Amino acid sequence: MLDIKITKTTAPKEKPKGNLGFGRIFTDHMFVMDYTQGVGWHDPRIVPYQDLTLSPAAMVFHYGQEMFEGLKAYKGDDGANYLFRPDMNAKRTNDTNDRLCIPRVPEEDYVQAVKAIVSVDQDWIPTAPGTSLYIRPFIIATEPFLGVDVSQTFQFIIILSPSGAYYESGLEPVGIWIEDDYVRAVRGGMGFAKTGGNYAASLAAQVKAHDDGYSQVLWLDGVERKYIEEVxxxxxxxxxxxxxxxxxxxxxxxxxxxxxxxxxxxxDWGLPTEERKISVEELIQAQKEGKLEEVFGTGTAAVISPVGKLRYKDDVMVIGNGEIGPLSQKLYDTVTGIQLGRLEDKFGWRVRVD
Structure with missing residues (x-):
């Protein structure tokens, strides 16, 4: 168990009012822990939120050895504070760390750190419908060295951001652009990892999609350019x-x-599910035959994001008359219901923070 030193701010910020947006407001404190080769992870602490001081030669700036995660804290209907499956974020962190040669963080220490910083700043958890406290753990390589190698030092940091809906439109179905030029990732690369390079690689297509009125990019596989991957x-x-x-x-x-x-x-509901390859041609054909009933995205930030329109080259597919489908609505209501304590947590996903 970590022995976390806590230093409270002497100048607490005013809590935000009104529309929170997403990821632009930050709480009073942050968690920091250092890693040194030969010593391991050490000096876990919660300190006032502040800028970092790093050498311009820090390896994170030059070779991208970094990772990040995202999860949320919620104010339950019973007034308690909850996380949603933080052990899964801890596991995925270490899967990413392994790919990027970043030292693993013991999963129990990771969850303890998340709980500790949320507990300190629990007054920042918003209570308005659709809001939450977004949690951003990340690890950066800090060794000052201009050589392509594994850093000898790292910092593990957690910051918090009270946030509203990821999309300003909330549950209103979004338009998705199926990208047919750029690719994001290939097998053997880092597509499965939560690292900044994957997202930097997506920006050019994202700008193109936004310019044409679409909210997000749906990527195809990087080899054959015909199988659906992720948004x-x-x-x-x-x-x-x-x-x-x-x-x-x-x-x-x-x-x-x-x-x-x-x-x-x-x-659990008895719906037939399949995890398999899906070609964009299959989607177009299913739409023509009236079999493409619903499309939706899933993620920590948006939870469930209904898709009302898919564009691929010259084909624009309108899904369900551009309205949210019944399954999308049921999934949103169920996941958020479990997160907020309104529904039975039969899977043991909700974790209380005292």
Whole structure:
């Protein structure tokens, strides 16, 4: 168990009012822990939120040896504070760390650190419908060295941001641009890892999609350019002729925690589910035959994001008359209901923070 030293701020900030937006407001404190080769992780502490001081030669700036995660804290209907499956974030952190040669963080220490910083800043957890306290753990390489090698020092940091809906439109179905030029990841690369390079690689297509009025980019596989992979900020699901279908995890797709939760819920409800390859041609054909019933994304930030329109080259597919489908609504209500304590947590996903 970590012995976390806590230093409280002497100048607390005013809590935000009104529209929170997403990821632009930060709480009073942050968690920091250092790593030194030969010593391991050490000096865990919670300190006032502040800027970092790093050498311009810090390896994170030059070789991108860094990772990040995302999860949320919620104020339950009973007034208690809850996390949603933080052990899964801890596990995914270490999967990413292994790929990037970053030292693993013991999962119990990771969850303890998240709980500790949320507990200190629990007064920042918003209570308005659709809001939450977004939690951003990340690890950066800090050794000052201009050589392509594994850093000898790292920092593990957790910051918190009270946030509203990821999309300003909330649950209103979004438009998705199926990218046919750029690629994001290939098997054997880092597509399954939660690292900044994956997201930097997505920006050019994201700008192109936004310029044409679409909210997100849906990526195709990087080899054949015909199989659906994932959306920039979420995994993707299709309800085709009564079956819930999502791309299988193949090394280039992020293993989403909300994705995993949705699959468990659908199977628990007796819905047929498939994790497999899905070609864009299959989607177009299913739409022409009236079998493409619903499309939705899943992710920590948006939870469930209904898709009302898919664009691929000259084809624009309108899904469900551009309205949210019944399964998308049920999944959103169920996941958020469990997170807020309104529904039975039969899977043991909700974790209380005292």
């Amino acid at each position: 920039g900020a979420m995994n993707i699901f299709f309800k085709i002729d009564g079956k819930v279908v999502t791309p299988m995890l193949n090394g280039s797709i992020l293993p989403g925690i909300t994705r995993n939760s949705v699959l468990q819920l659908c199977r």
